[in-house]
Amino acid sequence: MRSSTALGWAAAFLAPALISSLDALSNRPSYQLAGFLYLLAVSLAAYLGGFAAGLVATVLATLGLDYFFTPPRYDFIPANGDQAAGVGLFFVVAILISQLFERRRQVQQQAEAATARANRLQAVTARLAEAVTPQEVLDAIVTQGVEAAEARAGAIGLLMTDGETIEIVAQRGYEQNIFVGWESFPLSSDTPMGKAIREEKPFFFSTSAERNAAFKTMATIEGPSHALAILPLVVEARAIGAIAFTFPTEIEFDAERRALKATLAQQAAQAIDRVRLYEAERALRQRMTFLADASELLGSSLDYETTLAQLARLAVPEMATWCSVDILAPDGSIQRLAVAHEDPDRVAWAERLGEEYPPDPDQPMGVPNVIRTMTAEFIPEIADELLVEAAQGDQRLLEIVRELGLRSAITVPLVARGRALGALSLIRDDTAPRYTELDLDLASELARRAASAVDNAGLYREAERRGDASRALAHVDDGVVLLAEDGAIVSINPAAARILAVNEAAVVGETALGSIGGWSEIEDNARPEPGGTRGPVTLPLVLSDGNERWVSVSGVDFGDGAVYALRDVTEERLLERTRSDFVATASHELRTPLAAVLGAVKTLRREDVSFDPDQREMLMDMIDREAERLSGIVGQILLTGQLDAGRLRLEHERFDPVALTKSVVDSAELHLPSGIELRVRAAEDVPAVAGDENQLRQVISNLVDNAIKYSPQGGDVELRLHRNGQFARIEVADSGLGIPRDEHHRIFEKFYRLDPALTRGVNGTGLGLYISKELVERMNGRISVDSEPGRGSTFVVEVPLAI
Amino acid sequence: MLVADDEPPIRLLCEVNLAVAGIEVLQAADGEEALALARSEEPDLVLLDLMMPNVDGWTVAEELAAEEGTRDIPIVFLTARATTNDRRRAEKLGALGYVLKPFDPVRLAPLVAGVVARCSQGEADELRRERPSELWPADLEG
Numbered sequence: 052m053r054s055s056t057a058l059g060w061a062a063a064f065l066a067p068a069l070i071s072s073l074d075a076l077s078n079r080p081s082y083q084l085a086g087f088l089y090l091l092a093v094s095l096a097a098y099l100g101g102f103a104a105g106l107v108a109t110v111l112a113t114l115g116l117d118y119f120f121t122p123p124r125y126d127f128i129p130a131n132g133d134q135a136a137g138v139g140l141f142f143v144v145a146i147l148i149s150q151l152f153e154r155r156r157q158v159q160q161q162a163e164a165a166t167a168r169a170n171r172l173q174a175v176t177a178r179l180a181e182a183v184t185p186q187e188v189l190d191a192i193v194t195q196g197v198e199a200a201e202a203r204a205g206a207i208g209l210l211m212t213d214g215e216t217i218e219i220v221a222q223r224g225y226e227q228n229i230f231v232g233w234e235s236f237p238l239s240s241d242t243p244m245g246k247a248i249r250e251e252k253p254f255f256f257s258t259s260a261e262r263n264a265a266f267k268t269m270a271t272i273e274g275p276s277h278a279l280a281i282l283p284l285v286v287e288a289r290a291i292g293a294i295a296f297t298f299p300t301e302i303e304f305d306a307e308r309r310a311l312k313a314t315l316a317q318q319a320a321q322a323i324d325r326v327r328l329y330e331a332e333r334a335l336r337q338r339m340t341f342l343a344d345a346s347e348l349l350g351s352s353l354d355y356e357t358t359l360a361q362l363a364r365l366a367v368p369e370m371a372t373w374c375s376v377d378i379l380a381p382d383g384s385i386q387r388l389a390v391a392h393e394d395p396d397r398v399a400w401a402e403r404l405g406e407e408y409p410p411d412p413d414q415p416m417g418v419p420n421v422i423r424t425m426t427a428e429f430i431p432e433i434a435d436e437l438l439v440e441a442a443q444g445d446q447r448l449l450e451i452v453r454e455l456g457l458r459s460a461i462t463v464p465l466v467a468r469g470r471a472l473g474a475l476s477l478i479r480d481d482t483a484p485r486y487t488e489l490d491l492d493l494a495s496e497l498a499r500r501a502a503s504a505v506d507n508a509g510l511y512r513e514a515e516r517r518g519d520a521s522r523a524l525a526h527v528d529d530g531v532v533l534l535a536e537d538g539a540i541v542s543i544n545p546a547a548a549r550i551l552a553v554n555e556a557a558v559v560g561e562t563a564l565g566s567i568g569g570w571s572e573i574e575d576n577a578r579p580e581p582g583g584t585r586g587p588v589t590l591p592l593v594l595s596d597g598n599e600r601w602v603s604v605s606g607v608d609f610g611d612g613a614v615y616a617l618r619d620v621t622e623e624r625l626l627e628r629t630r631s632d633f634v635a636t637a638s639h640e641l642r643t644p645l646a647a648v649l650g651a652v653k654t655l656r657r658e659d660v661s662f663d664p665d666q667r668e669m670l671m672d673m674i675d676r677e678a679e680r681l682s683g684i685v686g687q688i689l690l691t692g693q694l695d696a697g698r699l700r701l702e703h704e705r706f707d708p709v710a711l712t713k714s715v716v717d718s719a720e721l722h723l724p725s726g727i728e729l730r731v732r733a734a735e736d737v738p739a740v741a742g743d744e745n746q747l748r749q750v751i752s753n754l755v756d757n758a759i760k761y762s763p764q765g766g767d768v769e770l771r772l773h774r775n776g777q778f779a780r781i782e783v784a785d786s787g788l789g790i791p792r793d794e795h796h797r798i799f800e801k802f803y804r805l806d807p808a809l810t811r812g813v814n815g816t817g818l819g820l821y822i823s824k825e826l827v828e829r830m831n832g833r834i835s836v837d838s839e840p841g842r843g844s845t846f847v848v849e850v851p852l853a854i
Numbered sequence: 855m856l857v858a859d860d861e862p863p864i865r866l867l868c869e870v871n872l873a874v875a876g877i878e879v880l881q882a883a884d885g886e887e888a889l890a891l892a893r894s895e896e897p898d899l900v901l902l903d904l905m906m907p908n909v910d911g912w913t914v915a916e917e918l919a920a921e922e923g924t925r926d927i928p929i930v931f932l933t934a935r936a937t938t939n940d941r942r943r944a945e946k947l948g949a950l951g952y953v954l955k956p957f958d959p960v961r962l963a964p965l966v967a968g969v970v971a972r973c974s975q976g977e978a979d980e981l982r983r984e985r986p987s988e989l990w991p992a993d994l995e996g
Binding site: 126635638639640642643644645646647648649650651654657660662666669670673674677762763 | 861863864866867870871905907933934935936937954955956957958959960
């Protein structure tokens with residue numbers, strides 16, 4: 052514009068001058084031609100320089116036409132009235148031409164300005180369209196907007212989600228520090244932005260004085276007076292913020308300027324709204340994706356420790372700058388399971404820091420508090436005071452956390468089935484946006500899923516462990532009964548069911564007291580205190596099947612139930628009793644012959660009496676027999692000891708069982724009680740056997756002694772021999788007291804003696820049959836009994852034939 | 855005096871040594887026999903073994919104590935059963951002595967004669983309280 056004006060002025064002076072110079076060069080151009088040329092010059096000047104240049108050119112051209120070309124020439128006074136009228140006409144026409152061009156020029160200039168504005172707005176729009184992140188949009192608005200508005204500086208303040216705070220989110224062109232202390236301020240404040248947003252109305256101040264009059268607080272701003280425009284950013288009839296333009300000088304805001312600013316504000320508002328929507332949608336999608344990924348991750352493994360560590364990494368960096376997972380250990384301490392950050396070095400550093408500053412479970416805030424109260428902590432804006440409080444006077448720690456530039460934090464509890472398992476912490480530093488309620492919701496949802504996964508993994512592990520345990524329990528011989536707190540049977544293993552004589556399937560779920568006979572005894576003697584253990588105690592239980600059984604029981608209470616371990620000690624108990632019975636029996640068995648021997652000796656040695664030879668003989672005989680008996684008992688006890696220790700070595704010799712049997716009978720005949728008849732019936736073809744002849748003699752002699760002993764009313768004792776396959780079979784049959792069928796298997800046990808009522812006072816060590824069985828079996832033979840009470844007994848010994 | 859024991863040597867020893875002291879001895883080989891003889895002969899004292907066929911010594915003592923005619927016959931146990939429990943049980947049954955096998959048969963006559971003498975003077979209860987050590991040997995160990 053400026054260059055064309057200069058050209059206009061040049062044309063205004065030079066063009067008439069050039070035409071005037073034609074007079075000198077040419078030989079008299081006509082008056083009409085000169086007038087035409089002068090009009091062209093005026094047109095040119097007006098076209099290029101506007102009305103003023105046109106006017107100058109018009110004056111110069113009029114004077115030139117009059118002086119050089121209107122007769123009389125070289126004189127300004129026209130020769131006649133016609134000529135004067137001609138010059139006047141020329142002047143009028145030239146002025147009209149100038150005006151005509153001036154108007155045209157103005158129209159063109161306006162069009163150009165409009166185009167330029169449109170271009171600037173277009174540039175703003177283009178930049179806004181390119182901008183993706185909210186910050187880019189805001190930057191584009193202030194940068195391009197300031198330029199488009201021909202302002203010096205600009206700023207955007209947005210209404211925060213709380214609806215009460217305005218925050219300066221972008222600014223450009225201002226002196227440094229102008230916004231210090233004004234990064235955010237209340238909507239209700241007496242500020243141009245506050246008012247513009249409140250009233251959804253723009254404010255234009257042409258001068259600083261005008262501004263200060265409206266807003267007293269602004270009076271402190273120094274510098275030369277300048278104009279200021281504040282416009283609300285309105286979207287869908289709602290002010291979301293305001294934009295301010297500060298101009299370098301005082302400006303009158305005409306309608307056009309105001310309209311331009313309004314357009315800019317509108318564009319900015321729409322762009323901000325659009326990017327916000329986009330951002331919200333993107334965040335939503337990101338959250339959904341994150342949640343989906345997290346869920347997949349959580350479901351992928353039962354190793355929840357690894358999974359949670361992966362989850363923490365998944366949250367970084369989109370969801371958080373830092374993400375950590377803490378777990379409540381069984382002992383009540385809080386253990387950091389994972390820390391995640393984009394930079395592995397930072398992770399290592401954080402882990403070291405975590406070890407240096409272990410969390411105190413009683414801490415009033417942070418992870419311990421979240422776990423304790425099972426309530427999320429949401430700190431949208433981490434204020435410095437908070438850091439100071441958290442550092443608890445530790446200057447070094449305070450410096451460290453200050454340096455981290457932590458901005459916003461969310462800590463949510465991991466809660467499953469009403470129990471806090473730990474906490475998930477998300478922290479953003481000042482490179483990332485603040486957390487919003489949406490993020491809190493997301494974190495809560497994530498924590499819910501993570502807790503559920505941890506819980507499931509725990510349950511699964513427990514189930515698996517229980518599975519293992521119950522498989523193991525199914526095979527142990529010890530009984531295990533698991534009771535719930537209310538005494539109901541949670542589980543009972545097969546051994547316990549067997550010991551307690553109950554049906555495993557039938558009693559589970561029932562109370563132990565109600566379904567297990569004898570449990571009250573256990574309850575009284577082995578029930579542990581809460582959290583304690585008791586036992587083992589050995590108790591006689593009368594079971595549901597009516598039998599009595601000795602059971603060793605111990606109980607362990609583990610808070611929400613108790614486990615009882617049971618062992619059937621009936622056998623041991625019986626053996627114990629049998630053994631102590633044996634001590635009594637053996638002592639009795641020894642004392643009786645000893646009494647006879649000792650008594651006989653003392654009697655014989657009496658000096659006050661002289662016995663006749665018969666009496667002396669009787670006493671001597673007694674000593675002989677009873678000493679023999681004594682030695683037999685001692686021999687049995689010793690033999691038992693040898694058998695038990697495995698020290699007894701048997702001969703392996705060939706001998707005739709018939710001859711052996713006959714010799715046993717012969718020696719038994721020597722002191723046979725009256726009423727007893729001894730007989731041997733041997734088959735013709737009994738072959739030789741292989742074994743230890745002396746020991747077999749002991750066996751048969753023992754069986755014969757028993758047969759005699761247990762025939763107190765007298766009767767026949769018959770020894771029968773015959774071949775049975777590869778064995779020689781020796782039967783010792785009596786018609787004495789007999790043995791009940793259910794005692795048959797027990798009479799061969801060590802120390803076992805029949806009930807005294809059945810033996811009618813017959814003495815014995817309880818070792819004879821045990822020894823017999825052991826000896827026969829060691830000769831690869833077998834021994835058995837066939838007997839009924841009142842009908843006598845038949846003992847059968849089978850010894851392998853010699854090859 | 856009645857000696858009830860299933861072991862013939864013991865009965866024989868008692869008989870020989872008591873006869874020397876001029877004591878007449880009846881013999882029973884089991885509990886049944888002992889009860890019958892005690893009822894029919896009413897001896898001055900019963901030397902009673904505990905472990906006998908058919909009816910044991912405990913039962914014999916209980917039955918004798920339960921019957922009018924035999925209640926006052928003094929009983930001295932002569933046994934190989936050495937436990938404290940046995941001794942206590944004998945005490946409860948009102949026994950006046952507990953002689954443990956093996957025993958010195960030579961001392962048997964003065965011992966039982968003493969018991970019979972005290973009892974005939976109506977001092978059975980005092981004797982039970984006194985429990986002289988030769989009648990209740992102290993070296994009994996269960």
